[in-house]
Amino acid sequence: MLQEYTIRQFEREDIESVVEINRTCLPENYPDQFFIGLYHHAPKAFIVAECSEGICGYIMCRIERGISSFGRAPVKKGHIVSIAVTHEHRHHGVGSALVQAAMKGMREYGASEFFLEVRKTNEEAITIYEKLAYEIKRVLKGYYRDGEDAYLMVLESPPSEEEDATER
Numbered sequence: 026m027l028q029e030y031t032i033r034q035f036e037r038e039d040i041e042s043v044v045e046i047n048r049t050c051l052p053e054n055y056p057d058q059f060f061i062g063l064y065h066h067a068p069k070a071f072i073v074a075e076c077s078e079g080i081c082g083y084i085m086c087r088i089e090r091g092i093s094s095f096g097r098a099p100v101k102k103g104h105i106v107s108i109a110v111t112h113e114h115r116h117h118g119v120g121s122a123l124v125q126a127a128m129k130g131m132r133e134y135g136a137s138e139f140f141l142e143v144r145k146t147n148e149e150a151i152t153i154y155e156k157l158a159y160e161i162k163r164v165l166k167g168y169y170r171d172g173e174d175a176y177l178m179v180l181e182s183p184p185s186e187e188e189d190a191t192e193r
Contacts, residue, residue, distance in 0.1 A: 042080035069130035103131030
C-alpha cells in the first residue's frame with residue numbers, strides 16, 4: 026500500500042519525534058542538543074518526512090569545508106550526518122525523498138559535493154545511495170562504536186534542476 030507523506034524542513038517542535046525515530050531505528054544515538062546544533066548550523070538541510078501519524082523520517086546534515094574528493098580544489102561539502110525512516114514507512118521512497126531534499130538544501134549553502142558514512146552491512150541504504158549516484162570511495166575500518174566498518178560514499182553535485190534548465 027502506497028503511503029502518503031510530505032517532505033518539509035525540520036521545526037523545533039519536531040525534536041521529540043526525531044529523537045524517538047533515531048533511538049528506535051539506529052544504533053547511533055545522539056543527545057537532543059546535537060540535533061538542535063545541526064538544525065542551527067544548516068536549517069535548510071534538516072528535513073523531515075511527515076505522514077498521517079506524524080513524523081516518519083528525518084535527515085540532518087552539515088556543511089563542511091575541505092579538499093574535493095574529485096580533485097585538489099577546496100570545496101564546500103554537504104555531509105549527511107544521520108538519516109532514518111520508521112520501519113513501517115520504508116520501501117515507499119521516503120528515504121530517497123529525504124536525501125534529495127537535503128541535497129537541495131545543502132546546495133543553497135554552496136555545497137558542490139556530498140558525502141556520508143554507512144554501515145557496510147546496511148545493504149538497503151547502500152542501494153538507495155547508489156540509485157542516487159553516490160559511489161563508494163573507501164572503507165572506514167572500525168568506524169562505528171561497535172567496531173563495524175563503514176563505507177564512505179560520495180557524490181559530486183550534479184547541476185540542480187534550475188541550473189540544468191538555464192543551460193538548455
